[in-house]
Amino acid sequence: MGKGLDSIAKTKRYLRRNGLKRTVSAVMERISAPKYEEYAFFPLTEDEIKLIQEYIFTNPVKISILVPAYRTNPTFFRELLDSVIAQYYPYWELVIADASGNNDLEAIVEEYRPKLSAESSIVYLTLADNKGISENTNVALEAATGDYIGLLDHDDVLTPDALFYVAREIEKHCPVLIYSDEDKTDSELKTFYEPHRKKKLNLDLILTNNYICHFCVMKADVMKELKFRQEYDGAQDFDIILRCVAGLKDDKEATHIPRILYHWRCHNESTAANTDSKLYAYESGKYAVEDFLNKKGWNATVEHMPHLGFYRTVYEPDIFSNRKDVGILAGPVYKSGKIAGGAMKRDGTVMYQGLPKDFSGYMHRASLMQQVGAGDIRNMQIRPELQELWEKEVVPKLAEKHCDYVKVSVAFCEQARLQGYIVVYDPQLNA
Known part of the structure; x- marks a missing residue:
């Protein structure tokens, strides 16, 4: 789905949910508000690549990347593999938990194994049953052997410098939680738009929406202890991020990398393009915020805001x-x-x-x-x-x-x- 069609579809869905008055205001904002930035995603320059290649890590960590797969588009999957194998940082492990019920992806993985460096590996797991996104991800999580673990959706791609900048932050600060900026892309990976320039860790802002989202990397021991919870399917990443944030000693244990390291692919079935495609995800997100508040002992309720995926906390x-x-x-x-x-x-x-x-x-x-x-x-x-x-x-x-x-x-x-x-x-x- 292209950017223009994406906008029209979003407007129609917003009208159904919120009525004419709010929709008119939203449309007027879209038309009259200045563009926040003229955006185009550019590949790394030769000078940037040279600096990355010349960087020496004193104690390189292993980063596991979890990919829960289910009936994945083969073209999307190949592009995902291409993006991971293209990483300038070689110390990674890709763990794929496939609940599709066939061997299509496994055959593709075997095609790619000869392309791996000596420091990289792919672990392919065939799941007997599809137990939902959280339980499927937990299978990959249990198999991961990295020091840190990142999350990658089965239809998205990383920029080639993604793991380099993550590893550099780990070497400098050893944070518990790391996240980067991201943008959206069309099905063909030809157009990039809507860059999300994120904030440093802000507790009250994260309670309103999962602005951390992609690319998210966490200390392996923390993620393995927390695990993904089936009752929050659809917002399982938001839930585990909230629980991770709740356990941080201070804000310095979370690091924001102000670079776009993740391309979120938009197509008809993705929540990036169609917020109605998985409405249950927004209810799960609301429950995740409520769970956070309850565990804090705060007397508060959570309300949906006009834009799906955004919440308001009302304290009593x-x-x-x-x-x-x-x-x-x-x-x-x-x-x-x-x-x-x-x-x-x-x-x-x-x-x-x-x-x-x-x-x-x-x-x-x-x-x-x-x-x-x-x-x-x-x-x-x-x-x-x-x-x-x-x-x-x-x-x-x-x-x-x-x-x-x-x-x-x-x-x-x-x-x-x-x-x-x-x-x-x-x-x-x-x-």
């Missing part, structure tokens, strides 16, 4: 009574129907500035709860422990004739941060 009676880490809850400030304040970076830069009220922005982030550097004092709730600081630092400034709201907001949030609190942005707070 409020976020402060459930979470001791949150000091400030900030909402948007509008001027003439457009965002003029609200979520800010620590330097005072207003995020989503100028975006119309009903628009959701790049990757819908403007509509999602998330941790931010600072919030706007003009639309803010604070926990009781910060009331004294508010009265000392903010109230006198508000009485001034020309209050510099951004400066005061940043200063107050920084003082709260020094006390160990975070700032959460809620686009629906007094909106």
